[in-house]
Amino acid sequence: MTVDDIRIPDAIKPVDGRFGSGPSKVRPEGVEALSAVSRTFMGTSHRQATVKEQVARLRRGLAEFFAVPDGYEVVLANGGTSAFWEVATFGLIRNKAQFAEFGEFGAKFVKAVTDAPFLDRPTVHQAPGGQASYLRAEAGVDVYATVQSETSTGVAVPVRRVKGADEGALLLTDATSGGGSLDVDVSQTDVYYLAPQKALGSDGGLWLAVMSPAAIERAFAVKATGRYIPQFLDLVTAIEQSRLDQTYNTPALATVFLAAEQVDWMNSQGGLAWAVKRSSESAAAIYGWADRSTFATPFVTDPALRSSAVATIDFDDRLDAARIARILRANDIVDTEPYRKLGRNQLRIALYPTIEPSDVAALTACIDHVAERL
Numbered sequence: 001m002t003v004d005d006i007r008i009p010d011a012i013k014p015v016d017g018r019f020g021s022g023p024s025k026v027r028p029e030g031v032e033a034l035s036a037v038s039r040t041f042m043g044t045s046h047r048q049a050t051v052k053e054q055v056a057r058l059r060r061g062l063a064e065f066f067a068v069p070d071g072y073e074v075v076l077a078n079g080g081t082s083a084f085w086e087v088a089t090f091g092l093i094r095n096k097a098q099f100a101e102f103g104e105f106g107a108k109f110v111k112a113v114t115d116a117p118f119l120d121r122p123t124v125h126q127a128p129g130g131q132a133s134y135l136r137a138e139a140g141v142d143v144y145a146t147v148q149s150e151t152s153t154g155v156a157v158p159v160r161r162v163k164g165a166d167e168g169a170l171l172l173t174d175a176t177s178g179g180g181s182l183d184v185d186v187s188q189t190d191v192y193y194l195a196p197q198k199a200l201g202s203d204g205g206l207w208l209a210v211m212s213p214a215a216i217e218r219a220f221a222v223k224a225t226g227r228y229i230p231q232f233l234d235l236v237t238a239i240e241q242s243r244l245d246q247t248y249n250t251p252a253l254a255t256v257f258l259a260a261e262q263v264d265w266m267n268s269q270g271g272l273a274w275a276v277k278r279s280s281e282s283a284a285a286i287y288g289w290a291d292r293s294t295f296a297t298p299f300v301t302d303p304a305l306r307s308s309a310v311a312t313i314d315f316d317d318r319l320d321a322a323r324i325a326r327i328l329r330a331n332d333i334v335d336t337e338p339y340r341k342l343g344r345n346q347l348r349i350a351l352y353p354t355i356e357p358s359d360v361a362a363l364t365a366c367i368d369h370v371a372e373r374l
């Protein structure tokens, strides 16, 4: 028998073996609900009421879930968070941005802005993997941007405004994995943006943004300068289309439906407070286990920075984490591999509210089972 033949007993396995950070677990109940509308919703026009009602349900559901203050709007369009970075580059930054960058996702937004010939070079505060960096007031900066939970490293920071920032400066928060897992007061930011394939437990392809009145005003003001903005990336178009419960071009209908279904489910369970509690229970299970383990340790050394959206766990040199992930996969426990570019002997585990805390606890037992046999 080779180690790769290790069979994990069914009795200790999680009920659902999906621990990927994105796409992440989609509830079977959501897929069943989608299947129930397979002839009446799927394959129908996105300009008609049947689809527009689902877009409206999603926008309404998110507004309730994030308890959006008066005047804030839920805007959506195609392309996922990566598209939103380009949208913001063209449509929200007037001249100069400042970034707190502490991982690969934050770095991608920095690159989009650095490459834009019509913007000043951004100020970037960097921190190595596993640590955080922070925004600080700087004259002339009109957009501040940070990630709430850096999915590549498992570091999370609170969402709060930059004290002493210029009047009217905006704060943009990448909540792609944090949004729905971590607590937030959205009045503390101007754009809280995410994509549905992470904590929202839907599929990919859309970006969703909770926007403050100041951010909406900024989008119109930037457009009014006459700057070249590709049509597909035009934030004003996205705002206007969203107000009509539409998208500029054809969305993935299944993604819209699954996201609306999921947000309604989370609201019916107790909303954001409930979701945050679920994720923290999962976080307590995985970090508590790693703290007690003789061979695993949380990669993020400062407990205050450990994300309860995505956990990163280092293994000591005696154990090959990639091999553990491979054995788990052969036992239907999937997507525990680390973010590749981080290059660590590590597993990465999503703790989104869709995932049962008891399944995260079961996963730790499975890792122990495998480790004992290596």
Ligand SMILES: *Cc1c(COP(=O)(O)O)cnc(C)c1O
Residues within 6 Å of the ligand: 022, 079, 080, 081, 082, 083, 105, 106, 147, 149, 150, 151, 152, 174, 175, 176, 177, 195, 198, 204, 205
């Ligand atoms: C996954 C992720 C993204 C990228 O989202 P896409 O929809 O794939 O473009 C961006 N930021 C964070 C924090 C993420 O976790």
